[in-house]
Amino acid sequence: MKTKILCLASTVAAAAYAVPVVQNLTFEQRTDKKVDITYTLTETPAIVTLDIQTNFVATVDATTLVTNWVTIGLSNIYYNLTDGSEAYRKVDGSGVHTICWKPLEAWMDDSVPKKFNAGKMRAVVTAWSTNAPPDYMVVDISDGARPNTQRYFQSADFVPEGVTNSATYRTTALLMRRICAKGATVTLGPLYSTNTFNAITRTVTLSNDFYMAVFETTQGQWRQIMGEYPPARSESTGNTYSYTNEVYRDMRPAQNISYTDIRTRIRGGVDYYGEDKDWPNDPEEESFLGRLRNKTGIAFDLPRENEWEYACLCGRSNGYWNNGAVHNNLDGSMPGRHMDNGGADGTDYSCGPESGTAICGSYEPSSWGIYDMHGNLREWCVDAFKDSIKTKVVRGGAYSDAPYLCRQHVRKGEYVTLQYFNLGCRVVCPL
Numbered sequence: 001m002k003t004k005i006l007c008l009a010s011t012v013a014a015a016a017y018a019v020p021v022v023q024n025l026t027f028e029q030r031t032d033k034k035v036d037i038t039y040t041l042t043e044t045p046a047i048v049t050l051d052i053q054t055n056f057v058a059t060v061d062a063t064t065l066v067t068n069w070v071t072i073g074l075s076n077i078y079y080n081l082t083d084g085s086e087a088y089r090k091v092d093g094s095g096v097h098t099i100c101w102k103p104l105e106a107w108m109d110d111s112v113p114k115k116f117n118a119g120k121m122r123a124v125v126t127a128w129s130t131n132a133p134p135d136y137m138v139v140d141i142s143d144g145a146r147p148n149t150q151r152y153f154q155s156a157d158f159v160p161e162g163v164t165n166s167a168t169y170r171t172t173a174l175l176m177r178r179i180c181a182k183g184a185t186v187t188l189g190p191l192y193s194t195n196t197f198n199a200i201t202r203t204v205t206l207s208n209d210f211y212m213a214v215f216e217t218t219q220g221q222w223r224q225i226m227g228e229y230p231p232a233r234s235e236s237t238g239n240t241y242s243y244t245n246e247v248y249r250d251m252r253p254a255q256n257i258s259y260t261d262i263r264t265r266i267r268g269g270v271d272y273y274g275e276d277k278d279w280p281n282d283p284e285e286e287s288f289l290g291r292l293r294n295k296t297g298i299a300f301d302l303p304r305e306n307e308w309e310y311a312c313l314c315g316r317s318n319g320y321w322n323n324g325a326v327h328n329n330l331d332g333s334m335p336g337r338h339m340d341n342g343g344a345d346g347t348d349y350s351c352g353p354e355s356g357t358a359i360c361g362s363y364e365p366s367s368w369g370i371y372d373m374h375g376n377l378r379e380w381c382v383d384a385f386k387d388s389i390k391t392k393v394v395r396g397g398a399y400s401d402a403p404y405l406c407r408q409h410v411r412k413g414e415y416v417t418l419q420y421f422n423l424g425c426r427v428v429c430p431l
Helices: 219-226 259-264 288-296 305-313
Strands: 007-012 021-030 035-042 046-059 065-071 089-091 095-101 121-129 136-140 151-153 173-179 185-188 202-205 210-213 378-385 388-395 410-415 428-430
Touching (some): 021 121, 035 046, 046 095, 046 151, 089 151, 173 305, 185 305, 219 288, 259 288, 259 378, 305 378, 378 410
Parallel strands (some): 007 121
Antiparallel strands (some): 021 035, 035 095, 046 065, 046 089, 136 151, 136 173, 388 410
16 A cells, blocks of 8 residues: 655756656655655656655744755665666656655665655656756666666766766766757857967857767776777887876776777778768777767767867857866966876876876866866867868867967867877767
């Protein structure tokens, strides 16, 4: 027998097209203390997220009391859902759906299962349009990963384990941040190259929203997809550059990777470029992106240059670091690994975290929650540099660069087969 004792709440997320709707939400606790959250969903597919909240009474002044609702925290919700519960993922099929939550495993009181009193708890079920999804997406790339099993979370506070509290999102999963760019018009530039200064700015309008990786692709993620770490020896230069070691390796950015390694190269073959596998065509199946797409079912790619700079600027026009502060000098105060704050140049293959690249996420994020867009490694984009398809744009500066080379509008072109100690990547995908 169930007892309906808990307060109800439902919300709907707006979208540009058909809007999913949550109706008839009930929140009932069984005699075994498990809780059934049942609702009717229309206009599917939709992405469904869940919050469970408790209330408390706050004193505004001597005569006014206000009831506030606060989340019990994702760790008390997400890890205690029964298998197959339709929360934090895409849901197909209009009709009645049920999520089962096990508070007896999340809320213990002297080993006695928790029973809630009426009016003290409520469920908030939110249905998001698939073209206006939640801010964060987690994509499993572990050995047991299955395609199209990504999970969605409404804010950084709801990311399981926290964004930087765990190695998970820098080894066996990809954490993606939604960038709302469709129709956005922004002034980019001035274009600054490492050799000459070009004061030309350009105003662009972006055509689509997208997800961008919160972290640069790490050595651990590269190994998870490719079955081996990035090369320690550069095929392009013959030098041995890989600022890492076994202890600190997995969560540091994947370096010594060429554009062809990432997108167009036939693994183990002699076709180092393969123009028919270059953007906007699908990548070579045995390349990093090809394997990543196959494993996840998601159309991952490298960013367009305009997408990269727009995300770095957090939607602002030129003149800001990615943490939202105005830049008025070229000192080492910007957030990111560079030559003035621990970065180094050389061939030491076994350096610790005190030099070389930093563990991804070591510095403060941008106001959009993205890390290491100023420094650590220069990041490949799909755009040709100076109309040469075999020379691609790289952005973001590197740990071996001076601070002024890590500014958001600095750009450089590199030959597509170049493997170098300061070259890495960050992936994006469509919604």
